[in-house]
Amino acid sequence: MSKDITIAVVEDDENLRFLVAHRLQAEGYKVVQTSNGNEAEELIIQQMPAVVLLDWMLPGKEGIDVCESVRKAGFENIIIMMTAKSQDVDKIDAYSYGVTDYITKPFNMDVLVAMIENKVRFFLPKNNDVYSFGNTEHHPNIHSLVRDGRKIELTILENRILLYFLQNVGKEITREQLMEVVWGYSSNVNTRTLDMHVVRLRKKIETNPDKPHYLQTVRGLGYKFVDSEEQE
Template sequence: MNKEIKIALVEDDENLRFLVGERLQSEGYKVLESNNGEEAEKMILDEQPDIVLLDWMLPGKQGSEVCASLRAKGFDKLVIMTTAKAQDVDKIGAYNFGVSDYITKPFNMDVLVAMIESKIKFSLSSSEKTESHKFGNMEHQPNTHLLIKDGRKIELTILENRILLYFLKNKNKVINREELMMEVWGYNADVNTRTLDMHIVRLRKKIENNPDSPTYLQTVRGIGYKFVY
C-alpha cells in the first residue's frame, strides 16, 4: 500500500485530534490538521488530501456545509464524517451534501484505521482517479454516492451506498443477512433484518427495471441475497 497517503483531520476537540493524528501518523499516513470549518475547507482545496475525516459539529461552519462546499468546488475524494451520536446519522439524513461514509464517536482507533485501510484499498488501488463500478446500463460511484443509470444521476443514501458497494465487490456470491448487516451497520449496531430488508427494497427501486422481479439484487430464500450481473 502506498503510505504517502494524505489524510485531512478536521476536529475541534484538541485531545481527540491529537490522539487520532498520532495514531494515523504511526500507521504511516501524512496528516493535515484543522480545528474549524473555514480553514479546513481552504486547506483541503489547496492540499487535495486522499481522505478527509470531518467532524460533524465544528465552530464557524458545520461539517455538512464544508462537505457540500468541497463537492461543489469539484473535490471528489473520500470524505468520512465523524458524528457524536448514532442519531446524527439520520441528519446526514438526506445525505445530499456528499459525505462518502461516517463513523460514530466514541470510536475505537483500530476500527477507524481498519475502515481507512479498506477504503484506500478499494478506492485508491483502482487505476482511475475515482472509483466506479459498471453493471448493466448503470455505473456506481461510491465516493459521491451516485448511481448513473442511462445517463441520469440517482442519489443513494449512505447505507444504500454501502450495501450496493458490498454486493458489487461480491457479485454472484450468496451473502447472508447477518454478514450484510455487520458490513453495513457495524459491530455495535442494534438493527434487525426488517430494517435491512427495507433498505434492500429501496435500493431495488433505484436499480431494477422491475423491483418486484429483480434482475440484479436477487433474494436467496432463507439465507439472504445475491447480486447477479
C-alpha cells in the same frame, strides 16, 4: 511504511488533534489538519484527502455543515464524523448529509485505525473500473449508472451496495456482510434501513422492481446479484 493516503484531521481540541495525527502518521498515513470549519472546507476541496476525520462541533462552521457543503462541491471520499453525540437519531440523520460513518468520543485509537483501514479497503475506488450488466453500465467513481446513453445518479450508499454485488456476482451475500461493507466497522444500523436502500436501488436498476431480475432476495439470508442474459 508509507500508505500514500492523505487524511485530513479537523478537530478544535488541540490535544486530541495532535494524538490522532501522531498515531495516523505512525501508521504511515500523510496527515493535513485544521481546527476551524471554514478552513476545513477549503482544505478538503483543495487537497482532496482520501479520508476526512471531522469533528461535529467546530468554530467557524459546524462539522455537519462542512460535510454537506463539500459533498455539494463534489467531494466523494470518506468522511468520518467524530462526535460526542451518540443517539441513533443523529447517526441516521447525518447519513443524509453525506457522512460515511461515525466514531463517538472518547474513542480508542486502535478502533479508529481499524475503522479507517476498513473504509480505505472497501470504499476508495482502486481504479476507473466500469461494471456492466444487461444494457446498463455502473461507473462507481462517479456514483452513476449509464443506460441507453442516459445517466442515472446513485446515492453514496446505493453506489457501495451495487459495487459490492458486482464484485460478487452470483454469490449469496448475508445482510450482515452487506451492512459491514456499506456502513463499516462500527455499524449499528438495523436491517430495515439496509432493505430500504436495496428497494431504492432496485428502482434504478430493474425493469420491474417488484420482480427483480438482477438483485434477488435469498430468503432468510440476504441477497444475490444474478447477471444472466434473460433480461430483455
